[in-house]
Amino acid sequence: xxxxxxxxxxxxxxxxxxxxxxxxxxxxxxxxxxxxxxxxxxxxxxxxxxxxxxxxxxxxxxxxxxxxxxxxxxxxxxxxxxxxxxxxxxxxxxxxxxxxxxxxxxxxxxxxxxxxxxxxxxxxxxxxxxxxxxxxxxxxxxxxxxxxxxxxxxxxxxxxxxxxxxxxxxxxxxxxxxxxxxxxxxxxxxxxxxxxxxxxxxxxxxxx
Numbered sequence: 001x002x003x004x005x006x007x008x009x010x011x012x013x014x015x016x017x018x019x020x021x022x023x024x025x026x027x028x029x030x031x032x033x034x035x036x037x038x039x040x041x042x043x044x045x046x047x048x049x050x051x052x053x054x055x056x057x058x059x060x061x062x063x064x065x066x067x068x069x070x071x072x073x074x075x076x077x078x079x080x081x082x083x084x085x086x087x088x089x090x091x092x093x094x095x096x097x098x099x100x101x102x103x104x105x106x107x108x109x110x111x112x113x114x115x116x117x118x119x120x121x122x123x124x125x126x127x128x129x130x131x132x133x134x135x136x137x138x139x140x141x142x143x144x145x146x147x148x149x150x151x152x153x154x155x156x157x158x159x160x161x162x163x164x165x166x167x168x169x170x171x172x173x174x175x176x177x178x179x180x181x182x183x184x185x186x187x188x189x190x191x192x193x194x195x196x197x198x199x200x201x202x203x204x205x206x207x208x
Contacts, residue, residue: 013043017050022060026068029156033072033148035079035129040065044156048163058160065156066149069121073131073148080135109137114147121151 017024025047032038047061109116113134120130134144 009039009042010046013038013046017043017047021056022064025056025061025064026071029065029068029152030072030075032128033069033131033152034075035132037128040127040155040159041124044159045163045166048160048165049167051160051164052167058157058164061160062153062157065160066153069152069156070145070148073145076129076131077135077141077144080132081138109134109139113137113139114143117144117147118151121148122155127152127155 013028016028020027025043028038028043029040032040032043044061044065047056047065048058050056051058051061117130117134117139120126131144131148
């Protein structure tokens with residue numbers, strides 16, 4: 001099943017980059033950064049393969065990818081800021097999020113958001129969704145976009161470089177990184193379960 005999904009994604013990525021070149025790379029990475037799980041582990045290595053073929057240039061590929069990340073993150077950030085935050089403020093109690101958690105997120109992103117965004121852009125899965133909580137917490141926009149670019153550029157460069165070196169075997173990277181995706185997703189689910197359980201217990205104690 002996974003092989004079939006990766007195969008469909010590969011055909012889509014190949015057609016977009018073949019038609020748009022650097023613009024296609026930027027467009028696909030924008031999709032990936034707008035909370036849509038289109039794997040950069042396929043996008044950038046294929047672009048790197050085209051570098052190997054002499055069609056594209058490595059540094060421009062990495063830059064196009066990072067620019068695309070900023071555009072996609074802009075969409076996700078604004079959705080979080082103008083859509084997600086009002087929803088959390090109004091209905092957050094139903095998902096165990098109180099104003100206390102919002103205030104904590106605001107303080108965290110104001111103080112450490114640059115680090116969270118920069119490191120998050122270097123991690124599979126997390127990099128796809130980090131813009132949404134940053135928007136909900138209303139992290140300063142200039143700082144958010146600066147560290148989005150600074151974190152995305154080395155990620156794009158490393159994947160493109162690996163694809164360039166692997167040549168026709170570039171697709172192996174997608175399978176390799178898929179294992180990391182599963183591990184990180186498992187950790188995130190475990191963290192969410194722990195968060196929900198502890199908050200539910202605290203709410204029950206308060207009710208008593």
